[in-house]
Amino acid sequence: MKRAGRPCWLRSPCTLCYLLLLSALTVAAYIGIDWYLADPLRVTSRSVDLSAEENIDFRFEIASKLQDLTRQIRYEAKNINPTILQELNKIISQLDPRYTLSTGSLLADPPPVPDTCGEVYNGTLFGNPWYRTGFVESPSCKKEEKQPIHKLITIILLDRVEDINKTCDVLQTIRSYNSNIKVILGSTASLEAVRTIKAKYKNIITVTSDHEDMLRPGKILNLMVERIKTPYVLVARDIFYFDELARLERQVFVISSTNVVGIAGGAFRNESGYWKVGCHLSQIKNYFLQYTEGYKYSALDCMLCDHLEGPFVARTSVMKSIKFKKNLYEEVLYEDWFLRVKQNNILTMNCPDVMYFKRGLMEGVSEEVKLREYSSWLDLAREWQVDHVHFPSRVSMKFTCKDLKITCDSTRWFKAFLIPTCCMKQITGALQALDTFSEEKGVDYEIEAGTLLGAVKLRNFLPWDKDGDITFQIKDYDTFYENSDFFSEKGFSLSMFKKNKYFRLNTPEIILEMWGSDKTSTYQLPTEMWEYPTRVKFNGIWVRGEWNPGLFARNRYGPGFLKHVQHWNLMNMPDSWQIYKPGSWKSCPKKAHHACLDQYPSDGSEGLLSKPEA
Numbered sequence: 001m002k003r004a005g006r007p008c009w010l011r012s013p014c015t016l017c018y019l020l021l022l023s024a025l026t027v028a029a030y031i032g033i034d035w036y037l038a039d040p041l042r043v044t045s046r047s048v049d050l051s052a053e054e055n056i057d058f059r060f061e062i063a064s065k066l067q068d069l070t071r072q073i074r075y076e077a078k079n080i081n082p083t084i085l086q087e088l089n090k091i092i093s094q095l096d097p098r099y100t101l102s103t104g105s106l107l108a109d110p111p112p113v114p115d116t117c118g119e120v121y122n123g124t125l126f127g128n129p130w131y132r133t134g135f136v137e138s139p140s141c142k143k144e145e146k147q148p149i150h151k152l153i154t155i156i157l158l159d160r161v162e163d164i165n166k167t168c169d170v171l172q173t174i175r176s177y178n179s180n181i182k183v184i185l186g187s188t189a190s191l192e193a194v195r196t197i198k199a200k201y202k203n204i205i206t207v208t209s210d211h212e213d214m215l216r217p218g219k220i221l222n223l224m225v226e227r228i229k230t231p232y233v234l235v236a237r238d239i240f241y242f243d244e245l246a247r248l249e250r251q252v253f254v255i256s257s258t259n260v261v262g263i264a265g266g267a268f269r270n271e272s273g274y275w276k277v278g279c280h281l282s283q284i285k286n287y288f289l290q291y292t293e294g295y296k297y298s299a300l301d302c303m304l305c306d307h308l309e310g311p312f313v314a315r316t317s318v319m320k321s322i323k324f325k326k327n328l329y330e331e332v333l334y335e336d337w338f339l340r341v342k343q344n345n346i347l348t349m350n351c352p353d354v355m356y357f358k359r360g361l362m363e364g365v366s367e368e369v370k371l372r373e374y375s376s377w378l379d380l381a382r383e384w385q386v387d388h389v390h391f392p393s394r395v396s397m398k399f400t401c402k403d404l405k406i407t408c409d410s411t412r413w414f415k416a417f418l419i420p421t422c423c424m425k426q427i428t429g430a431l432q433a434l435d436t437f438s439e440e441k442g443v444d445y446e447i448e449a450g451t452l453l454g455a456v457k458l459r460n461f462l463p464w465d466k467d468g469d470i471t472f473q474i475k476d477y478d479t480f481y482e483n484s485d486f487f488s489e490k491g492f493s494l495s496m497f498k499k500n501k502y503f504r505l506n507t508p509e510i511i512l513e514m515w516g517s518d519k520t521s522t523y524q525l526p527t528e529m530w531e532y533p534t535r536v537k538f539n540g541i542w543v544r545g546e547w548n549p550g551l552f553a554r555n556r557y558g559p560g561f562l563k564h565v566q567h568w569n570l571m572n573m574p575d576s577w578q579i580y581k582p583g584s585w586k587s588c589p590k591k592a593h594h595a596c597l598d599q600y601p602s603d604g605s606e607g608l609l610s611k612p613e614a
Contacts, residue, residue: 115256116249117141150180153232156224159187173242186220218324225319241357251313262346265312266354278309279350284594285607287421289386302351307338311356329376387422408509410466416588418463418595426507428539433490443476444520455536456553468512474500521547563603
């Protein structure tokens, strides 16, 4: 049923765009006033005088409008990333906490009825001194109307120990917790051992596998998930003991309280007593996959995470729709899976009051794992097309384009994507070779045009450019022509020589165009500065640039030169000498790809800079 009085524009396909734009403008209005008040000396053609009381009233008004807009966005956009709503809610809270939306109204409209009972807090003294309790089941919850936990959840467990008795010990602790809960066991044990387990414990389903498949367990996990009939599943990763501290009802409550949370996990403790939350944020930007330990928001006393290190409860529907990759080693299997969960706008929560007992060290890995660790992370890097992976206390690896089987042919990337950062090494290497050649042979060169613009804005090659631009002095043409072997020995080549005017410095896949000039720009400097040509930072090295790089770039490209625009032959321009109209990107054909230009700001360097230089 449609809501009464809903105007037609709220039912159009562009509603989300409209509402997000309106929200942005509303926030911009607030920021603009705040900035003005913070800078009373700013010269303007209009006189604005807001008193402190008027500014407060203005904040209240903006907060109220944003609250309405956030509700409308939540209602209209069925597949919106919920973190966008949380960002808006955070702004509302900063403006005026009275208008902050509750977790329920923010994430679900209307909030669903949870599948388990919620909790109420009994005060700071209730659980004193050990605080094993503090919250109690809500007295308003009709527990008789709720399904028992064994009808809500199935446990899947991979048997990783060679000693069958240890597997039986884990199963026994599960049975002590709830003898009716179903367990699906993936095992490499012999048929005789499997029969022993099934005879000893009821409600056990076994899925057998060989040792090699267990190293890449995606296939067996998918088979186990397909056999689940309950709405939720506990992925009991490497547990060695199980009891009520897992608080399964709590995790089910967190998931079922909203329709956008798909996973809820908890902290874990290892055999040696080390306890860890195991909540991480992940981000892929500019071919860099980075994990950060911590959380972005909280709701229902749980953390919003992107990746969980420990066991977790998930909606069975999520597990069946987002399957594990069969080709990945276990070391990166869950990293890949959680990245795809995030990509599908499904929220993952971690409740630190939940505690599992999980095998394994908190830091580092076994020697056996180290032997295949590089291969594991390389597989993940290929899957996501990233050349640098950083996971605190676990791994920090960089890969070459050859490792990743990525082409650096700029004509493939520059139309809509950032050029892979591993390809930048080709350009940097060529410039290093050129600079060394310049010093040894006494020739001059300068990066110019878009290559210089990249150095000014990003201290690097513009990652949407298709080639490099360099000037040299015509008098040095023969020196280059006669010494091409210098570059060949370093993996580069010179070609396309046109007497005194032009040639190409070729990396394996990217072209640097060399343009002849009567003199370089150094002579624009004061005479006493001629001895030292201007140098600019370029992807960690210093190379020769125009005499005054910033002034040259501004005068060459005109107003808005610090904003970004794609290559001139993509912008319906006859040549590069036209006045650019910067500030926007063309639409990307692969919307979910992390290197799509239209996912990056068209002004500023955030997200566009290379990884930190060594």
